[in-house]
Amino acid sequence: MENEVNDIVLFFGRFHPIIVHLPIGFLLLGIILHFISKCESFKKYAPVVDFTLFLGGISGVIACILGYMLSLEGGYNEDAVMLHQWFGIGLTVLSFIMLGWRRAETKNSSMVSGGFASLLILLTFTGHLGGNLTHGSNYLFQYAPNPVRTIAGLPPKINKTYKKITNIDSALVFEDIIQPILDARCVSCHNEDKLKGELLMTTFDHLMKGGESGAVIVAGNSISSDLIHRVTLAPDDEDFMPPEGKTPLSKEQIKLLEWWIDEGAKPNASLQALNAGPEIRDQLEKYLSIGKYMTILNTPIDPVKASIIEDLESSGFMVSVLAEKVNYLDVSVKPGIQLTKKELETLKKAKDNIVWLDLKNSGIKDDNLSILSDLPNLLKLRLDHNDITDKGAAHLTKLTRLEYINLSFTKISDQAISDLHKIKSLKKVYYYNTAVKEAGV
Ligand code: HEC
Structure with a gap:
């Protein structure tokens, strides 16, 4: 001891x-x-x-x-x-x-x-x-x-793979949600080789069996469960889990654990069987980036080569990554630049990575808008202050992920609005100072 x-x-x-x-x-x-x-x-x-x-x-x-x-x-x-x-x-x-x-x-x-x-x-x-x-x-x-x-006498599986959950109702709460949390944050110390606290967390049965001081989960009562007690202590408490400065559980992860325990800590129940309320559902969808939280940004992508960024910059664009460790790009035209077809074509070199594109006042014409339909992951597009008509806007309907578009100060009319209706993902359309009539909207 x-x-x-x-x-x-x-x-x-x-x-x-x-x-x-x-x-x-x-x-x-x-x-x-x-x-x-x-x-x-x-x-x-x-x-x-x-x-x-x-x-x-x-x-x-x-x-x-x-x-x-x-x-x-x-x-x-x-x-x-x-x-x-x-x-x-x-x-x-x-x-x-x-x-x-x-x-x-x-x-x-x-x-x-x-x-x-x-x-x-x-x-x-x-x-x-x-x-x-x-x-x-x-x-x-x-x-x-x-x-x-x-x-070496090991089973062929290389990594534990989890079922990708796309529909929340069919998810098995322990297997698909709880165990992956424990695997990611706790199992490195609580496994067959390193039985810290004599607690094994690799399967449901072992978890429920508990550790050297007995059960760590009291089904139906998260407050009395030692496991929850340990993860909700102050991080500098010597009983805090995970110890030694390892990444702690997030608030969402703790909430999900508490909820699962309070609902009886069942091994095989689905979300539907546990009567998850709207709040838990929302939390889960957010945590798993599914349902209304699913966006292209949750899908990992390789960074574009530095040489492509240079090409884009010498073609009149400013390029930045959307966020640290996210390889999606925010591209905008440098002020005062009038883009021609040749320069717009360079966008295709980073076509999967570009999610935000700002071509405000860039001199872009109807014919060249077809180039943009080759950027499948565009979420946000600014085309305001350009001589664009309905004919050009019709090319944009191929952008199936587009959520935001700004067409203010262009020459579009009601026809463009009815074309844009075909983009199901679209949430916001700006058309200030165009020929669009209220009736068309
Ligand atoms: C860096 C290694 C490490 C990680 C990671 C870790 N633990 Fe521990 N755990 C220990 C050690 C060492 C003990 C025994 C000492 C103690 O009881 O504090 C322990 C004991 C426990 C106990 C008490 C067992 C008993 O019966 O006394 C619980 C509950 C526990 N851990 C839960 C967790 C949870 C939940 C996680 C993941 C969020 C986790 N641990 C991650 C090292 C770790």
Whole structure:
């Protein structure tokens, strides 16, 4: 138990993952030097092998002691710790044996080499077991191609994939909403390899079973649930979850957890079965970016190349990204520039990324408006103060995502308005100072 161990011991224990690199480095160097010193031209390194083995052994002893101290902290899978511990001790002992053997008079060189090969295997395996303890046993092969994963004895699935929820009523509350939240924020410490607080959060059953101090969820009562208590504490409280400055749950995520617990913490209920009220539905749609919150901006896109941005800028446009880490573009014409077909064509190079386009007073003509119909993701378009007529506006009906358009101070009439009606996504149309009559609207 954590509290029974002296803090100083735990303090030193945390140095194990750093110090452990010393024996790894020394022993690896010793192994390399041993084998290359068999070549005539590297023979001079042979005497150094003993010294590196000695350093490897000594630092190995220190790493073993620190490792033992770290294990007292608890929170790791005990079997995995034991295995790693005995391999580590074995490795350290073997490095001293090799040292003695090399120095002994009666050495058989091929057996010594066999010993070094064993040392290498033991070193690799011990390191791997240790890595599993810190990163989880799936870490190394998480992104490996499936055949490699099969050899490593892992199931073929590379990443946990979640069903993309498009219709909120069919969503299973635990599986589609709650578990993904826990996976993203909690499971890195509460999994089979790292059982922090003896709490496993990888499945519904484990979650409900609770941790070292019993159940963490009281079905029907979020206020008495330790899990909710922990995530709603002040972030600097030592019981706050997730600890150590890890990204906390958002307000929406906490609300959803509370709601699911208050509704009975059921494993398989759908949203419909739980009688979600309008507020929760709205919250969910917002959280999942679906329903009325779905926009192209929630769909990830690669950034455009820097050379394309340069092309756009030299064609008379100003370009900026819509927001940090969002690769969609806000493009507007530089003041005083009159665009021709050639310059407008450069927009097509970034056609999927441009979502806002401001061509106010840019001299754009009806014929060139057809170029804009090749920008499928346009949400906002300003064409005001241009000599555009209904004929040009008709090209815009292909912009199926358009939400906002400004056609003030143009020559459009009622016909353009009735054409624009075909764009279902359109929310705002500005037509101040045009020939549009109220009747047409
Ligand atoms: C960085 C690792 C880490 C992360 C991430 C983490 N926890 Fe923990 N958790 C711990 C440790 C360590 C303990 C045991 C010490 C303690 O009880 O405070 C613990 C204990 C708990 C306990 C108490 C278990 C019991 O029975 O005593 C709960 C509940 C809990 N965590 C919930 C969560 C939730 C919910 C999340 C995600 C929002 C989360 N944890 C994320 C490390 C973590």
